[in-house]
Amino acid sequence: MAKKIGVYVCECGTNIAEKVDINRVLTAVSPLKDVEVAQRYKLLCSGEGQDYLKQSIEEHNLTHMVVAACSPKQHELTFMNVCEKAGLNPYLFQLVNIREQCAWVTPDGEDATNKAIRQIRAAISRVHYHTALEKKEIECSPDVLVIGGGIAGIKASQLLATPERKAYLVEKTSSLGGKVRSFSKLFTNMESGLRLVEQEVESLQQNENIEVLTESEVEEILGFLGNFEVKVVNKAKDKELKFNVGAVVVATGFELFDPKGLPQYGYGKLDDVYTSLEFEEMSIADGHTKGKILLKNGKPPESVAIIHCVGREEKGYCSKVCCLYSLKFDRMLKSQLPGVKISHFYSDLCLPGKSYQRFYEDTKEIGATFIRSAKTGVTGNEKGLTIDYETEAGSKGNSAADMVILLPAMENSSDAQKFAEMLKIPLDEKNFFVEEHQLLSPVASAVEGVFVIGCARGPQSISESIVQSEAVAGKILSILVPGKKLELEARTSEISESFCTGCKTCIDVCPYGAITFNEARRISVVNQVLCHGCGNCAAACPSGAATLKHFTFPQIYQELAGVLRQECREKNRECNRKLI
Amino acid sequence: MSDNKQGATFPAEGGVREGSLDFIRQALSQGCFDAVLIPAKMPLSDSFAYALIEDESLLKDAYPLCPIMTVQGARVISALTRRGKGKKVLSAWLRPCEVRATVELSKLGQINLENIILISIDCPGVLPLADWAKEPEKTESAFSELVKGIDIEGVRPICQICDKFSATGGEDLHIGTIGMQDSLLLIPNSPKGRSILDNLGLQAAPDISDWQSQVDALTADRKKKREQAHKELESRAKGLDNLLHTFSTCINCHNCMRVCPICYCRQCFFDSDNSKFPFEDYLVRAEAAGGLRLPPETLLFHIGRMLHMSLSCVSCGACEDACPTSIPVAQVFSLVGSKNQKAFDYVPGRSADEPLPLRVYQDREFEEVEQSGARAPAPEET
Numbered sequence: 001m002a003k004k005i006g007v008y009v010c011e012c013g014t015n016i017a018e019k020v021d022i023n024r025v026l027t028a029v030s031p032l033k034d035v036e037v038a039q040r041y042k043l044l045c046s047g048e049g050q051d052y053l054k055q056s057i058e059e060h061n062l063t064h065m066v067v068a069a070c071s072p073k074q075h076e077l078t079f080m081n082v083c084e085k086a087g088l089n090p091y092l093f094q095l096v097n098i099r100e101q102c103a104w105v106t107p108d109g110e111d112a113t114n115k116a117i118r119q120i121r122a123a124i125s126r127v128h129y130h131t132a133l134e135k136k137e138i139e140c141s142p143d144v145l146v147i148g149g150g151i152a153g154i155k156a157s158q159l160l161a162t163p164e165r166k167a168y169l170v171e172k173t174s175s176l177g178g179k180v181r182s183f184s185k186l187f188t189n190m191e192s193g194l195r196l197v198e199q200e201v202e203s204l205q206q207n208e209n210i211e212v213l214t215e216s217e218v219e220e221i222l223g224f225l226g227n228f229e230v231k232v233v234n235k236a237k238d239k240e241l242k243f244n245v246g247a248v249v250v251a252t253g254f255e256l257f258d259p260k261g262l263p264q265y266g267y268g269k270l271d272d273v274y275t276s277l278e279f280e281e282m283s284i285a286d287g288h289t290k291g292k293i294l295l296k297n298g299k300p301p302e303s304v305a306i307i308h309c310v311g312r313e314e315k316g317y318c319s320k321v322c323c324l325y326s327l328k329f330d331r332m333l334k335s336q337l338p339g340v341k342i343s344h345f346y347s348d349l350c351l352p353g354k355s356y357q358r359f360y361e362d363t364k365e366i367g368a369t370f371i372r373s374a375k376t377g378v379t380g381n382e383k384g385l386t387i388d389y390e391t392e393a394g395s396k397g398n399s400a401a402d403m404v405i406l407l408p409a410m411e412n413s414s415d416a417q418k419f420a421e422m423l424k425i426p427l428d429e430k431n432f433f434v435e436e437h438q439l440l441s442p443v444a445s446a447v448e449g450v451f452v453i454g455c456a457r458g459p460q461s462i463s464e465s466i467v468q469s470e471a472v473a474g475k476i477l478s479i480l481v482p483g484k485k486l487e488l489e490a491r492t493s494e495i496s497e498s499f500c501t502g503c504k505t506c507i508d509v510c511p512y513g514a515i516t517f518n519e520a521r522r523i524s525v526v527n528q529v530l531c532h533g534c535g536n537c538a539a540a541c542p543s544g545a546a547t548l549k550h551f552t553f554p555q556i557y558q559e560l561a562g563v564l565r566q567e568c569r570e571k572n573r574e575c576n577r578k579l580i
Numbered sequence: 581m582s583d584n585k586q587g588a589t590f591p592a593e594g595g596v597r598e599g600s601l602d603f604i605r606q607a608l609s610q611g612c613f614d615a616v617l618i619p620a621k622m623p624l625s626d627s628f629a630y631a632l633i634e635d636e637s638l639l640k641d642a643y644p645l646c647p648i649m650t651v652q653g654a655r656v657i658s659a660l661t662r663r664g665k666g667k668k669v670l671s672a673w674l675r676p677c678e679v680r681a682t683v684e685l686s687k688l689g690q691i692n693l694e695n696i697i698l699i700s701i702d703c704p705g706v707l708p709l710a711d712w713a714k715e716p717e718k719t720e721s722a723f724s725e726l727v728k729g730i731d732i733e734g735v736r737p738i739c740q741i742c743d744k745f746s747a748t749g750g751e752d753l754h755i756g757t758i759g760m761q762d763s764l765l766l767i768p769n770s771p772k773g774r775s776i777l778d779n780l781g782l783q784a785a786p787d788i789s790d791w792q793s794q795v796d797a798l799t800a801d802r803k804k805k806r807e808q809a810h811k812e813l814e815s816r817a818k819g820l821d822n823l824l825h826t827f828s829t830c831i832n833c834h835n836c837m838r839v840c841p842i843c844y845c846r847q848c849f850f851d852s853d854n855s856k857f858p859f860e861d862y863l864v865r866a867e868a869a870g871g872l873r874l875p876p877e878t879l880l881f882h883i884g885r886m887l888h889m890s891l892s893c894v895s896c897g898a899c900e901d902a903c904p905t906s907i908p909v910a911q912v913f914s915l916v917g918s919k920n921q922k923a924f925d926y927v928p929g930r931s932a933d934e935p936l937p938l939r940v941y942q943d944r945e946f947e948e949v950e951q952s953g954a955r956a957p958a959p960e961e962t
Contacts, residue, residue, distance in 0.1 A: 501846045503688040508939040522663065522689075540938065542888040543845035544854055553854050561861075565868055 004036035005127060006062040007120060008053060010044040010069035012099055019103040021113040025068075028117045032124050036060050045075045050082050057086035064088075064127040068096040068120050089132035091490065091550055094123040122562030129554045137485035138529060140226025141246040144476055145170065147218055147419065150178025152454030152465040153251035154200050159473035160249075161209035164482035168243060169204075170213045170232055172415075176201050178253050180462060184283040184291065187328040188359045194284060213241065221248060221422050224530050225449030225479070226486045246480040247449045249472055250419055250433065251465075254455035257311035257409040264377040265310060265406055270385060271296045273378060273404040276325065283332055293336050293403075300337050301402035305387045306330075307376050308346040311409035317430055319459040322407035323350045327363040329405060334366050342368040343399055345376045345389055371399070378404050410459040423450050424513065432458045443472045451475065491550040492531040493538055495524050499545035506537035506546050585747075585792070586784035587756060587767040588777055596727070596757050599764045600644040600673075600701070603755075607671070608636055612776045613697055614668035617656065619646040625716070630656045632670075644673050644701055644755075647723030648712045652898045653678030654841035658690045665694040672696055675703045676748045677896035680929020681841035683750035684892040687936055690844045697772050700751040702758045702795070705739025709901040738897035738910040741809045743802040746795045749930040753777075759794040810915045817912055823879060826912060829905040830878050836899035836909045837881075842889040850881040882909075886916050891937055892928045893917035 007029055011017035022040045030038045037060050043049050044067060057065060065088065067079050072095045080090035098116045106112035142165040146153045149171030161167040175181065176197070183193030204210055213232055219240075220231040226246045233240050256275055259267035267273050272295050274282070285291040295301050306326050312318060326344060333340050349370070351360050364370070373389035380386065388398045412431045420427050425445040426434045433452040436444035443451050453468035454460055460468070479486075495506070495515070500523040507515045507524060514530035515537060517523075524546070526537070537546040544553065592599020604616055620631035620641040628646040630653060633639060653674040660666065674682065679700045685691040704727050712719045726734055733740070747754035753773035756765030765788060768774040777784055817826045834851065837843045849855055855877060866872040893913050900910035921927060924937035 499846055499852075501690070501844055503690065503844065505688075505936075505939060542849075543847070544849040544852065545846075554857070557857075561865075565864065 001063065003034040003063050003128065004061060005034045005064045005066060005124060006056060006060055007035055007038040007066045007124065008044060008056070008068070009038075009040045009098070009116075009120070010049070010067065011040060011042050012070060012103075013043060016069070016099050016103045019106065019109050019112045020098060020116045021109065024113050025116050025120065029120050029124065032121065034064075034128065035124065036062060044069055045078050050078065053079070053082045054086040057083070057088055062088060063092065064130060065093040066096060066120060066123045066127055067093065068098045068116065068123070070099040071097045071101075091133040092127065092130050094127050094130070096120050096123045118563050121565070122559045125558040125562035126555050129552070129558050130550070133490040133549055135490045136488045136528065138226060138488060140480060140486045141228075141244045142480045142482040143168065143243070143245040144247045144249060144480075145218070145221070145228065145230050145245040146249045146251060148178070148251035148253055148413075148454070148456070149173075149176040149212070149214065150251060150253045150454065150465075151180045151197065151200070151462055152253070152460075152469050153178075153249070154197075154204055155466050155469035156249050156251060156453060156472055157210050158200070158204055158207060159470060160476060161207050163209060165209065165480075167210045168213060168230070168232075168245065169210055170216050170218055172215070172217050172235075174215050174236075176204070176212065176214065179277070182277065182280050182284055184280065184285070185328055185332055186462065187324050188355055190328070190331060216241075218419075218422070224527070227529070228449065247451065247476045248423065249476075250423070250425075250445075250450065250452045250456050251454045251469075252413040252415050252419065252456045254410040254459065255413055257315060257411050259310050259406050259408050262311065262314070265307065265404075266378040266380060266385075267406060270378060270380040270404075272301070272385060272402060273380075273406065276322065276329075276405060276407050279329065279405045293333060295402055301340060303341040303343070303401045304333055304403045304405060305378075305385070305399065305401035306342065306344045306405045306407065307378070307387070308344065308407050309348070309409075310406045315409045315411070315430065317409070317458070318348075318350055319407075319410040320350055320352075321410075321459060321461045324356055324359070324461070326405075326407055327356075327359055327368075330363045330366065330368045343387070343401065344368060344370045345373045345387060346370060347372065347374055347392075371397075410455060412456060416456065423447060425450055425452070430458070432456065443468050443475060449479075486529075488529055489531065489533050491533040491548065492528050493526050493533060493535065493546055493548045494528075495526055495537070495541075496545045496547070497521070497523055499543045500524055501543055501545070503542075505540045505542070509536040509540045511536065584786075585767055585769075585788055586786050587765040587788040587791070588782035588784045589760075590764045590766050590782065591762065592760070592764045593762045596701075596764065597644060600755060601639050601642060603764065603766070604639060604642075604671070604673075605636055606780055607776055610779045612669075612779045613671040615670050616642070616673065617653075617660075617670055618642045618644060618673040621646075627712075627716075632660075642673075645704065645727060647707050647720055648709050649675070649706045649896070649898060649901065650709070652681060652839065652841040652896055654681035654685050654691070655839075657682050657696060658685050658841075658844070661692040661696065662690055665692040665696075667695070669695045669697065671699055673699050673701065674751075675706075675896075676700045676744055676746060676751070677703075677742070677894045677929075678841070679751045680744065680748055680894040681892075681896060683929040683932050684842060684894065685844060686932055688842075688844055688892075693932065697753065697776070698751045699753045699755065699773075700747065701755040703739075703742075703745045705735030705742065705745070706897075707734065708736050736897050736900065736910075737809075737908070738895055738900060738914060741802060741806040741911075741914075742895065743799050743806055744894075745802070746799070749927075750932060756788070756791045756795070758798065759791055765791050806914075806918075809911065810918065813908070813911055813915050817915070823883075827879055827882055827907060829907060830882070831905060832875050832878055832881070833904060834881070835902040835904065837885055839898040839902040840885075840889065841894070841896065841898065842892045843885065845888075850877060850884060882912075886913060890917040890920045891924065891926060893921075894928050 009022050009025055026038045041049055041052060076095050079093060079095060083090040083093050096119045098119055102112055102115050106115055144160045144167050146157045146167055146169045149169055153169055154176060157167040157169045180193045181197045186193050215236040216232050216234045219233050222229045228245050228248055230245055231242050256277055259265050281287050282289050283291060308322060330342050333342055351357050374392045375390040377388045378385055385401050385404055386398050387401055390396050425447050428434045433456050435442045436446055443453050445452050451472045453472050454465040502522040504517055512530050512532050514527045515524050518525050533548060535548040535551055538548040590603050615632060615634045617630055617632055619628050621628055621643060627650055628648055629650055657672055679698050682691055686693045707719055707723055747767060752770040753776060754767040756767055768777055817823060837848050862872060895914040897910040903909050926937045
């Protein structure tokens with residue numbers, strides 16, 4: 001069948017039209033081989049523009065289409081959808097970026113026009129060699145594995161589990177609720193953390209689509225989005241359980257930085273120096289003091305010092321919730337011991353958001369002193385504890401206290417490394433899991449189908465963690481619709497069995513672990529689900545056995561030839577010609 | 581050369597060949613290995629070829645050092661083990677360049693070294709294959725005269741500038757002959773090599789300095805010759821015009837690729853249809869350039885091959901021997917190979933554990949790219 005190529009140049013408002021002489025471009029490319037129609041349009045990405053394209057494809061019975069407009073990052077998908085609607089396979093289309101890569105960066109209009117002509121010529125030569133690709137679909141499991149039974153994991157499981165979707169919630173300890181369980185009060189509403197957890201656990205237990213596996217650890221996760229094989233071992237019963245899920249949510253929570261590493265605070269050596277979590281545990285009704293705030297000698301403290309930012313400098317980040325819960329501690333202390341004297345030693349107060357400033361102002365009213373200190377230390381003798389501090393200006397002071405509460409930095413769970421390796425999701429320099437994109441894709445990891453929520457991503461408040469549970473549920477619900485098959489990338493790599501000589505170079509350079517070696521046939525094989533189409537293997541394979549669909553050798557060659565051909569001709573007008 | 585090498589002497593009153601064959605006979609009878617892969621004179625005396633010998637009596641035709649390189653030894657071992665290791669233990673008698681190519685192919689998944697014992701021998705080089713084809717007897721006698729001294733004129737040009745003619749690191753056992761009187765020096769370089777000496781009741785002693793100093797002196801001399809030769813070649817072959825001229829007599833037979841031990845592809849890209857274009861494309865190219873040399877892609881084939889294999893090129897010279905129009909292919913490739921290998925601090929065949937440079941990423945390399953970008957001259961302002 002004869003090829004009929006449609007070429008459409010977008011003015012992009014004035015973005016392209018102002019720099020590139022589009023009429024000259026159209027004159028230059030119209031006579032090229034198989035070009036059926038070459039036209040300009042104001043804004044091809046607009047609704048009208050898309051309708052115009054669709055009609056033009058149908059009217060001219062096009063077999064291929066070239067659109068010269070903006071970056072493929074922006075509108076490749078838009079125009080591919082237009083092709084699909086017009087009955088043209090979307091891979092028979094090529095988008096040429098004459099905005100970012102031409103109009104915006106080429107100072108001279110004449111140069112920009114010549115450059116645009118070359119770019120479009122290249123695309124026209126390329127599309128001659130395009131072939132229709134079919135998007136493949138695979139069956140996938142809609143079920144989800146949630147690792148970690150803290151508040152983030154509980155909420156995510158509740159939202160994900162439906163009659164058509166099972167959620168497996170794996171918790172290594174014997175009870176659900178994580179750290180929140182030991183918070184007797186939550187800021188800012190001063191409700192009981194335990195009660196909140198109990199409510200949530202109750203609703204969790206009523207949901208028969210959630211399988212809760214406590215005292216259990218995830219031992220192995222193999223596979224990919226839609227098809228993860230999971231092995232969980234119940235440590236108490238020494239029982240192994242295997243099941244399949246379509247997605248994995250890591251909600252492994254946090255641990256506190258150990259203040260023993262900083263001897264100036266006397267933690268572990270001096271009596272009545274506690275971490276914030278130890279103070280929380282002392283304050284819950286079923287704790288070892290029955291909820292009473294007591295010193296080691298059994299008496300209530302008359303004065304309490306709260307030291308902020310323990311380990312902040314060492315870890316290199318602010319844990320962002322310590323200031324807030326320290327205000328909660330003030331209220332807990334005052335409600336139990338109205339006469340207690342409270343002093344905060346802080347270097348910066350972090351009170352972001354709409355409600356915390358007020359919470360702070362109100363707390364100050366009930367009687368807490370805030371001392372700004374650049375350097376704080378704790379010493380002790382038989383009379384009690386002394387807090388030595390130094391202001392930023394260098395003046396020194398000290399203050400006595402019966403009890404010291406340290407606010408240590410939050411760290412990633414000690415299991416983080418294990419899961420990073422098991423799931424191949426990287427940790428950042430602060431040892432928290434890396435987001436796929438910090439701003440645009442915060443709960444997804446670098447691996448498709450694996451998500452990270454709550455404090456495993458970095459310090460979070462309870463409400464932030466729950467927002468992330470909701471976000472991850474939204475993500476997973478939209479990707480893994482029960483019964484719906486998963487659409488795969490069509491532009492993947494493939495390895496020719498007859499050309500592959502089994503040197504495994506491709507396996508070494510594949511960043512997605514998508515290539516395996518078939519020992520029996522002694523060839524490399526691409527997993528079409530894991531392949532992202534980066535092309536590393538195709539570039540590295542000396543045999544030409546690995547090829548990337550839509551970026552084949554003839555396609556790239558023709559594209560280059562299309563760019564360079566014009567140049568040779570121009571040059572050779574004046575230059576001597578020679579046989580190469 | 582490592583300083584902690586040890587060696588055992590083995591009697592060779594009858595010369596290098598007889599001594600080597602005695603050693604093989606003893607090792608076979610002691611069960612050090614089950615079979616030998618060694619160059620042998622074919623029954624019709626028409627050529628030398630590698631032979632897989634299990635029967636000791638057939639060793640009479642074996643030539644541990646033969647005057648020509650017909651098929652590169654690494655290609656032979658690849659043919660034997662590409663589909664996996666053998667059950668029996670094979671000792672392969674190879675020239676140092678063949679050992680190095682074998683090690684490279686093992687990294688590329690084309691050779692399984694598990695049941696192979698690599699034995700190399702101090703190499704005087706080989707004579708051009710064309711000489712043998714013209715006058716076999718004369719060539720053979722010339723070689724046996726030449727082999728008495730190690731640094732010999734008359735061997736192939738690539739052999740004359742070879743600086744890796746002795747133990748190179750990848751072998752299990754090396755046979756030192758340079759400067760040895762009536763004996764061979766057996767130098768083990770791996771547990772496999774040491775176990776042979778143990779089985780034969782030979783004691784390896786640390787004093788191998790006589791042999792070592794002669795090897796070192798010759799290596800230094802060869803390095804100088806090699807540098808000089810590369811320099812001269814560079815002035816003749818560098819740049820597109822010079823390259824076109826150097827390869828102008830290429831007849832596209834692709835023999836150089838077919839005999840190359842490192843060219844391990846099942847089918848060369850340049851032989852496949854992927855490198856062929858519709859007629860009109862060639863017309864367009866001819867129109868653009870003024871004319872097109874045919875068949876197309878002649879120089880591109882050589883450049884493409886360089887790109888693919890020069891990091892692993894061991895300068896064995898098989899390509900040059902195979903070139904019917906006497907293009908100095910091996911010399912050009914050894915020049916390019918040396919430069920590329922130096923850039924990655926890589927010596928092909930030095931060790932089976934050393935990863936191929938293109939398969940590993942090092943942050944340092946990225947910095948180098950960034951720095952070289954920074955050093956690039958800024959575009960001139962007009």
